[in-house]
Amino acid sequence: MAALTKKNTLKQTGFEVNNLGFKYRDKYYKFDDVIGVKILRHVLEHKVILVGSEFHYSISIMILVKSGDHIQVTEQPTWLSNSKISSVEHIENQFSIIAQKSWNNRISKYTEQVKSTGYxxxxxxxxxxxxxxxxxLAKGKIYDLNSITLLKTPTYIVVEEKNEGIGSKFIRNMIGKEIAIGTxxxxxxxxxxxxxxxNLSWASSDDSQLESRTTLP
Structure with a gap:
């Protein structure tokens, strides 16, 4: 369903990237400030009989920084207007730059954790x-990788136990409760x-995801 009004748009936030970082609501952030990124894209096809299809595009990016500030930029259709594809593409391009420039900073929080704790x-x-x-962590349950199957979807990975009983699997499917890792x-x-x-990878990366890399910094 379309929103009534637009929020956190390019115009409202003044979001813009330069060589050293980016501006958001009159505040400047360096690429080194970024510790996490998230992007959601949607394409809605509206079919009209005897006319054809209309496509409506939306995008929302979220950036987590060291200060804890909430940074979000969104372009989406409303009841009164559609998102311009040029604005959607511009946000996506700017996001790609931030993701690339903050790569070492974002991955180091995980690699440093492995060095200090082993996980x-x-x-x-x-x-x-x-x-x-x-x-x-919530269930306190440990899975050996050779005892599970990991099924990749565009936004999460389903964790399935290879030796799960038919009864428990049937019940889990009935209540729609999958064990999953959000990505x-x-x-x-x-x-x-x-x-x-x-050494886990999939044959092809999904278009909704940022591309993974072959080596760590």
Whole structure:
């Protein structure tokens, strides 16, 4: 459903990137300030009989910085207007620059955690490279990687136990409760870490995700 009004748009926030960082609501941030990024894209197709299709584009980016400031820029259709594709593409391009420039800073918080503790944490999960295990922190349950199957979707990874009983699997499917790892925050970092520490990768990256890298800094 379209929103009534636009919020956090390019015009409202004054969001703009330059060689050293970016401006947001009259405040300036350096690339080194960035510790996390997130992007959501949507394309809505509106079909009209005997006319054809109209496409409406929306994008929302979120940037986490050291100070804790909430940075969000959004372009989306409303009941009164549509988002301009040029604005959507501009935000996406600016976001790509920030993601690239903040790469070392974003991934180092995980690699430093591995050096000091032997594991890193992401989206409520703890990853143990040496033991090749992952732990669901809320449930307190540990999974050996050779005992599970990881199914990748555009926004999360489903964790399925290979030896799960038919009854428990049926009940879980009935209530729609999947065990999953969300991948919206720093997806480029997350998939690079999986490849580096666990040799886990998928045949192709999803278009909704930032591209992972082959090496750590």
């Amino acid at each position: 890193y944490e992401y989206d409520g999960w703890r990853f143990y490279p040496k033991q090749r295990q992952i732990k669901h 919206l925050v720093d997806p480029d970092v997350f998939f690079t870490l999986l490849k580096h520490f666990f």
